[in-house]
Amino acid sequence: MSTTTGTIRERPAPLSDRHAERVVLATDGGLAGLSAMRWIADRAATHALEVTALDVVDVPERPGWDTGRPHWAADRAVNQVTDYLHSAAASVVCTASVVAGDPLTRITAAAEDADLLVLGTNRVGMSRHLVASFSTKVAQAASCPTVVVPRGWERSGGPVVLGVEGDGSDDGALDFAAHEAEVLGRELVLVHAWQLTGTPPPAYAAEIDRKAAEAAAGGRLSAVLDRAVARYPHLRVAPLLEHDAPVAALVRAEQGASLIVVGSHGLSRIDRDLSDSVSRGVLERPSCPVAIVTPDRVAG
Template sequence: MTTVAGAAVVVGVDGSPRSMDAVEVAAAEAMRRRRPLRIVHVLDRRPGAPREASPEVVHERAAACLAEAARMAGKVSSDVAVSTELLSGRPMPALTGLSRHASLVVVGENGAGGLLLGSVANHVASHAACPVLVVRGEPRTGGPVVVGVDGDGDSAGALDFGLEEASLRGTSLVALHAWCGTDSTELTGTCEFWFGEAQEERVLAEALAGAAVRYPEVPVRRQVARGHAGPLLADWSHLAQLMVVGERGHSGIGGALLGSVSRHLILHADCPTTVVRSGVLSGTG
């Protein structure tokens, strides 16, 4: 994956409990990656936007939110350089714009102030120029990193990111490739016909070629499973510390925009999920 030199980990906050969870996860990522942490709060000051208080009160609340987020980040690691920024505009384009100069964007699954609503997480994950980590479920330090592998270029970035994360976290990686064994088509609501488990084993082996050379310290478990990728990956999320998927694919991992699997995990995963779009920038350097 291409490295954005010196790029920060960016996290959006709105004062909700889930956004503060996102700050803790983002601070841990910044510490692992030896990156600065950039905490942002977006105020919607467009004409006609909802106003619950005077501009002065809104600004004071936002400043307090950023100060609390910085305090929480400092508790995670005192070695991470933390900056805060108060922006004006709409949350979705603001965070998407920041992603062009970030190594990772972290958002919560939902929130109270509009910044971290599910639609925002979905939009940013669909359009960001770097990987997007959606904080949901139960953040945990145990368990493997689990990656959905579809055998084409759309999941190559996700696999690279997952291997990198497993190395940084000192844990193992599970590479899951889902396939269907029916002769029905997508028009019937089931999966397309594939050649069989032996063929799918080869697909996964080819996707993982070279992984042991690049990350010899990461134990890799290969799993080829018959069924729909979304539920299979969601089952793994009860044990994993991080799920990683591409934006789309052709073997059960994807569809339009984020694709059915990425959307399924953002809505149902029991641990944080990272979406890696094809060709995005990332890295630890």
């Protein structure tokens, strides 16, 4: 498939004319949280932001929980965020919040009315883990789009990459990815991977099956490409059809990317535990920020 190039992009609206994006930054003051903080400061150049810096002290919410070293450390972590954003991104409206309770529950609850949830991860590179990281659990449980920023993140001029399922569930992720690509002035790359499954038949039949599977996959990718071009005529869009496992294809495509976007199908916890989902596979070893977008919630 060939690259589709749109017409000259219109100049983005001034920040003062845009709806402020409500962002929750979950942090514990560690290196991963610092990378997420820097990513938000960089985002402030192209987005109007209202940020809540949140740290959760993992203790029961009882009288006196907000005394002692754990609360002091959490308070220091969120104030570090507000101080940094005040100096590095003065346009950001930032507040600090320290709460007690189960971190996963409190973070996802805080993000229910947000446009975007951001957190960092210490799992980077090509590592593989049997147990999902905390950031992965949060991203798959959150009801709003969630961006996981790898420790050591640095700005990239590469494209925004969207993992395409082609089963009708891509609309939310497509809108999110296209918005990001438009605002950043980057190319949007649509990646769809396909594989033959089942017992390999004789050679001649296998070739026919391969051609049929490839044609079907190409059709699914073309349908998403057509939607992208129709909705975002000023955006440069490039389709990429890969004969490989979805996670492997996306990991290759994300090298040098500004952002990788994948959809979440709202799997149950048991389903997520039993399946090596695409979103988890990408989240567990990111080399660039990864956005997980639920079908019914899109930041804008």
